Amino acid sequence: MVVSKGQAITEPQRKQRSFLWTSLPWFIMAHFGHHLLTALPNPMLPAISTEFNLDYTHASFVTTSFAIAGGAAQIPSGLMADRIKPAILIAIGTLGVAVGGILVGLSHTYTMLLVCLVVMGLMTGGYHPASTPLILASVEPQQRGKALGFHLVGGNSSFFIAPIIAGFLIAALPGLGWRGPFLILAIPTAVFGLIFFIYLTKRGGKGHAEAARKRLASEKPPQPGYKRRLISYLVMMIVGGGAGMSLNSFLTLYMSRVLMQDLPRHTADSRASILISILYLPGIFGGPVIGGWISDRIGSAKIVIASNIISGLIVFGVKSFPLGFAFYAMLFIMGLNMAIRMPVTEVFIMSQTPANRRSTIYGIYYSTMQYTGAIFAPIMGGLIQKYTFNTMFTFSAITVTVVAIVTAFFYGDAKDHYSDPTPNSPVPAR
Numbered sequence: 001m002v003v004s005k006g007q008a009i010t011e012p013q014r015k016q017r018s019f020l021w022t023s024l025p026w027f028i029m030a031h032f033g034h035h036l037l038t039a040l041p042n043p044m045l046p047a048i049s050t051e052f053n054l055d056y057t058h059a060s061f062v063t064t065s066f067a068i069a070g071g072a073a074q075i076p077s078g079l080m081a082d083r084i085k086p087a088i089l090i091a092i093g094t095l096g097v098a099v100g101g102i103l104v105g106l107s108h109t110y111t112m113l114l115v116c117l118v119v120m121g122l123m124t125g126g127y128h129p130a131s132t133p134l135i136l137a138s139v140e141p142q143q144r145g146k147a148l149g150f151h152l153v154g155g156n157s158s159f160f161i162a163p164i165i166a167g168f169l170i171a172a173l174p175g176l177g178w179r180g181p182f183l184i185l186a187i188p189t190a191v192f193g194l195i196f197f198i199y200l201t202k203r204g205g206k207g208h209a210e211a212a213r214k215r216l217a218s219e220k221p222p223q224p225g226y227k228r229r230l231i232s233y234l235v236m237m238i239v240g241g242g243a244g245m246s247l248n249s250f251l252t253l254y255m256s257r258v259l260m261q262d263l264p265r266h267t268a269d270s271r272a273s274i275l276i277s278i279l280y281l282p283g284i285f286g287g288p289v290i291g292g293w294i295s296d297r298i299g300s301a302k303i304v305i306a307s308n309i310i311s312g313l314i315v316f317g318v319k320s321f322p323l324g325f326a327f328y329a330m331l332f333i334m335g336l337n338m339a340i341r342m343p344v345t346e347v348f349i350m351s352q353t354p355a356n357r358r359s360t361i362y363g364i365y366y367s368t369m370q371y372t373g374a375i376f377a378p379i380m381g382g383l384i385q386k387y388t389f390n391t392m393f394t395f396s397a398i399t400v401t402v403v404a405i406v407t408a409f410f411y412g413d414a415k416d417h418y419s420d421p422t423p424n425s426p427v428p429a430r
Contacts, residue, residue: 024150026199027135031154033192034094034127036162036185037101041066041117042249043163043276046256046269047170047178052110056253060381063249066117068375071367073125078363086130087200093127094193098186105183129363136350136358144350145292145300148343156283156339167274174266225413226352230361232410233348236308237368240403243396244311245369246376251318251331252276254389259323278328282336291340292347300348301414305404307341312401319393352414 041063049059081089100120107113132148139147166181173180256265256272263271295303314334321327346362353361384392 023138024135024147026196027131027151028154029192030090030094030127030196031131031151032158033189033196034097034124035155035158036189036192037097037104037120037182038066038070038124039159039162039280040101040166040181040185043166043252043273044178044181045249046252046272048113049253050265050269051177052113054110056250056381056385057378058110058381059253060249060377061114062117064375064377065114066121067377069118069121070124071121071369073122074129074363074365074367075360076363077125078129078360078366081130081133081359081363086134087197089126089130090200091126091193091197093124093130094196095190096123096126098190098193099123101182101186101189105179105181105186107179125363125366128366129359132346132362133350133358136346143296145295145343145347146289147292148346149289149292152339152342153284153289156280159280160277160284163273163277163280167270170273171270226354229352229411229414230349232407233304234364234368236403236407237365238372240308240311240400240407241369241372242376243399243403244315245372246380247315247392247396249377250380250384250389251279255323258389259327275328275331278331279335279338281332283339292343294340295344295347299415300344300351301412303344304341304348305408305412307337307344308404308408309401310337312397312399312404315393315400316397319390319397348411348414 045059045062048054048062052058054062077089077093097120100116100123103116104113104120107116131151135147135151136144162181162185165185166178169180169184170177176183252272252275255275256268260268260271291303311334314330314337317330318327318334321330345365349361349365350358380392383395
């Protein structure tokens with residue numbers, strides 16, 4: 001934003017500049033800390049599976065137990081976020097996760113591990129339903145995609161960095177194995193969470209939080225037909241996401257057990273946990289920012305539809321290449337597509353949700369996002385055991401593509417910046 005000499009800065013410009021360059025970096029830091037531990041169950045799956053000698057179905061319970069608990073916590077957290085100050089829930093979503101990570105690192109049996117993963121999953125519920133509406137309400141509508149994109153860089157950075165750190169820790173500290181990353185990364189998670197809580201309850205952060213809550217209260221109703229659009233999008237997430245996201249849970253096992261089957265198991269497990277970081281590399285180098293920037297200019301619905309259809313094609317591409325440059329490129333493209341879609345989806349949901357129910361709807365969205373992969377993962381594990389990875393990759397690719405195309409007809413008319421031409425008339429929610 002350029003302001004010429006002598007030109008007064010308007011109040012919207014002042015708010016936009018103030019939040020983007022003061023509070024938003026703190027949110028990015030907190031998001032990074034929140035996901036340092038939540039990024040570990042998937043890359044640690046090969047090492048955990050090796051220690052407890054798990055088949056694909058039982059291995060899927062590792063990620064499923066964590067994801068189901070996290071999904072279960074999202075809706076009540078969203079309900080609470082619409083009623084209480086967000087700082088409390090965000091603190092639970094960071095400091096609580098650190099405590100859960102320590103418990104996971106101290107687990108010595110498969111059952112104890114699942115229980116502690118449930119505890120850590122429950123603690124994750126506080127962050128997103130409280131932080132996302134706060135960020136969206138703190139910037140002008142034309143900057144929402146950009147703001148969310150920068151925020152998501154923090155979380156995606158964790159998903160990129162944590163597997164790399166974990167892979168090196170497993171190789172360097174074989175005595176600790178997969179437990180080492182959980183124990184060691186719990187420390188920075190707790191530190192980041194404590195710093196952000198202090199910021200949100202002090203002058204600068206507290207002022208932004210209160211201003212955002214007042215702004216939410218003054219917003220107008222969303223575009224007519226918003227319930228149809230939200231429901232159709234959730235259907236797409238459940239059916240299409242169930243087929244695609246559940247398969248993503250097995251990517252490290254696919255690399256370790258299929259693409260690197262000739263390597264020693266410990267070496268394959270360590271390398272797979274590092275290679276999965278490629279999936280999250282675009283999240284650091286601009287994927288979310290690019291998605292948010294495009295969304296601010298052409299609308300979120302178009303980007304959501306395109307990225308969902310592309311997802312199916314990418315799944316087919318992943319299973320078509322051996323380990324090497326082409327496979328790494330497909331992981332990168334998959335990550336880029338995910339990184340672009342994430343902030344755009346959150347802008348789409350905001351535009352179709354009443355302000356006083358926004359945290360609740362985000363809770364449902366995050367819950368659905370975690371539940372679909374979690375619930376379908378054991379089923380997918382059993383099907384992989386019976387029909388092989390190759391067959392299930394093909395099935396997922398077809399399902400994701402078809403569902404994305406069909407549901408697009410029901411939410412494709414969404415507008416991000418809808419203005420009611422008759423503000424005194426009731427808004428239908430068909």
